[in-house]
Amino acid sequence: MPLITPADVKAYSTFPQVQNRADELLAQDILEAEIEIEEITGHLFTDEEFNPLPARVKLAAQKLAQFYAIINSDEALARGIKQERFENYSYTLADGENVSEPDVRSLLAPYIRVPHRRKGVEMRMMTF
Template identity: 45%
Template sequence: MSITPEDVKNYSTFESVKNRPETQLKMDILEAVTYVNSKIEKPLKEYENLPDELEIALLKVAQFYALVNGDESIVKGYKSEKIGDYSYTLSDGSNLSMPDVSSLLNGFIPSDEKKTDGVFLRMRGI
């Protein structure tokens, strides 16, 4: 079970996402599923009912891909853009970044891959 284009439209507050064609939203969702699957232990297709945390993570990531894939200014290298009533400016070398969904995915990441404070230490007896 996964999310639908309608779910992404209902979740998003961005008009550009709400007006994005369903076929393109399906591709954005596929990218989101691929991203989330790369981070978690059990593939999403194995869940009969998607846990709320995974659903929200998918919605956030799919919305991100919909914004990025539907924004010509990123491809053309514009410094600022207006989407509906929302406007943003990118400084030199900056770009939009993936939303941090790590706290939503934390319970689904294999325990041997969890890291704390950016440090990972593995010890064994000699």
């Protein structure tokens, strides 16, 4: 079961492209947000202790789902946005392919079960 519903995302967002987005597409945006949250925290919030879902987790899911809805919106891409800023987000398309997503780590910090894995190679040296 998803952490939030398309209705939750629409109620949270003030952006027309999110509020007018089809529920089926918002469900895909929510899935992307849940994958991001799982990567950060190391779990899916399916345990009974997370029923009801903590407000901080719900807010993080709403922020990420809104972000993905805007980025995945054909309307936004079709307009050829050069640069747009809203709340904590900013992105540039067309000329400069720059996208930054909201940082929800501080919202999710109390629920992290595994330390964030760094990308790359980790080397250890041992002496004999």
